[in-house]
Amino acid sequence: MVNLVLGGDSEKKIQQISLSDNTVSRRIEEMSIDIKEQVIRAIKDAGLFALPLDESTDVSSYSQLLVFTRYVHEGKFKGEFLFCQPLETTIKGEDIMKGVTNYFSELGLAWKNVCAVCTDGAPAMLGSKSGFVSRVKEIAPEVAVTHCMIHRQALASRTLPRELQAILDNAIKIVNYVKSMPVNTRLFKQLCKGFDSEHQPLLFYTKVRWLSKGNVLNRVFELREELKMFLDMQDKEPFFSMIHFGNHV
Known part of the structure; x- marks a missing residue:
């Protein structure tokens, strides 16, 4: 910014000015106070x-x-x-x-x-x-x-019908199988890249961030063909068939 406004010589002079921890802390605090005052x-x-x-x-x-x-x-x-x-x-x-x-x-x-x-x-x-x-x-x-x-x-998502819960559990198992080992993650990414897939990585599901439940299922569904092919290559195709996308999604 100084270079654009004042030129290279001024930029060098500014760079030679050392800022202490107290100065940086004070300026951060001043910026925080200013933002707070604007909001109020x-x-x-x-x-x-x-x-x-x-x-x-x-x-x-x-x-x-x-x-x-x-x-x-x-x-x-x-x-x-x-x-x-x-x-x-x-x-x-x-x-x-x-x-x-x-x-x-x-x-x-x-x-x-x-x-x-x-x-x-x-x-x-x-x-x-x-x-x-x-x-x-x-x-x-x-x-x-x-x-x-x-x-x-x-609260509503804590209790799912038995069939939907089974689908979620199996989808999480598949995601964990792919993402738990770095080599599987890399191979699956290359497979998706070779097919010009809309997405490449899968998403983890965590109970702390409950919204990830739907995001994980959506990503698995969007990459269902790539996942089927990848698990078939790994001799894990029956593992994938437990989800039954055609009946429930």
Whole structure:
């Protein structure tokens, strides 16, 4: 950038200026504060805003309150991450309410401007007497409450009919067979490349990221011909036939 604006000589001079860790840290912090101020200003200009929020436990077993926001900016819906705050003791509705209220007070946001709240089905969120939503309703009775769509679909996906569960289990076995060994991964990639397939790698399924369930099945279906040929070459074709694509997909 300096080279384009000021020329090569200025670029060399800039490169000779060393930045300490404190300087880099300070500039990152200043940029973070600036972004935060822009988001808060846009929320206030919008008038009404929604609060999707969730409580999640991190890898260190600490409970983190994650709060997002949605609002209208220049005629378009915008979604932004608002803040993250650790819940150091209990994880109750009053703890969540206190954390959000303190944040609002610090930045000059008002509960009367909250038009909707979206949470999961945890008791701390939806408890009828002391849940977070109940406490919000006491302050803002008109607020709309919705249950997170992703959580609802995740709950629905936990129980599958026996035949569909068998298909998923067998598809995961096939994916693991191909991807668990580097040589199989490389051979399958070359096979897909030789057939000009739309995709080359398969996708892993993990329970932590439940949306991967559908993505894995879609990818296996899209590469079903390549997989059939590859497993036939590996003398594993009966392994593939257990999925029965023609009957269930």
